[in-house]
Amino acid sequence: MNQEANLSVGKVAKRCGIKVSTLHFYEEKGLIRSWRNQGNQRRYKPDVMRRISVIKAAQKMGVSLDDVQQALSSLPNNRTPDKQDWQKLSKRWHQLLDNRIKALEVLRDSISSCIGCGCLSLSTCPIYNPEDELSETGEGAIILQNDIAERINDDG
Structure with a gap:
């Protein structure tokens, strides 16, 4: 396996702009996956960075990690979302966001x-x-x- 396809925890965290502890948390929640090399160190495939980007984008929109996990687990073979997958995921969250906006408007007005x-x-x-x-x-x-x-x- 080439070096780029075998990313360390530190490299993924740095490239994604998150803490190592956040990577471990995402993995614990089932949002991302790693494997252990012969030295028992966690390693990631490069597509984990796209999954993390989807997670971060969803969180910025106010989507809970449970909703993100449910959406990602609905993908065939738990694959990393592609452009078409993102379109489907974002449609799922559209109504959720509309409801939150309405709730905030009610709160603002009262x-x-x-x-x-x-x-x-x-x-x-x-x-x-x-x-x-x-x-x-x-x-x-x-x-x-x-x-x-x-x-x-x-x-x-």
């Missing part, structure tokens, strides 16, 4: 008057929650979560 939790901590809160009725429906920002879900479903 943040000055209420955080949407129904906590009654504001004396002038426009959202009224007598006897803490919302506690029976869930935890956290219940009103905001319901509002976001309703708006996404109305548009979807």
Whole structure:
């Protein structure tokens, strides 16, 4: 095997602009693969750099590593994505990103008057929650979560 097809951990990390610990983390999550040489050192094929580029691009878009792992594992033989694969992967994430954008718009539009939790901590809160009725429906920002879900479903 030639030297370029047998990349060390340090070389891959440097070329991809990530830490060695990040490579190990990606491998632990099943996002990339390596093998051990005769000296028991990890080695990578050059296509691992493209996989890491896809991972980093997805993360910049706000796609979780679990979603990235699921998408990459859907490729035949767990291959590295090519241009056509990227088109398919990006379509999968398009709706997810649209939903996040809508959720952020709802948050932006309501943040000055209420955080949407129904906590009654504001004396002038426009959202009224007598006897803490919302506690029976869930935890956290219940009103905001319901509002976001309703708006996404109305548009979807």
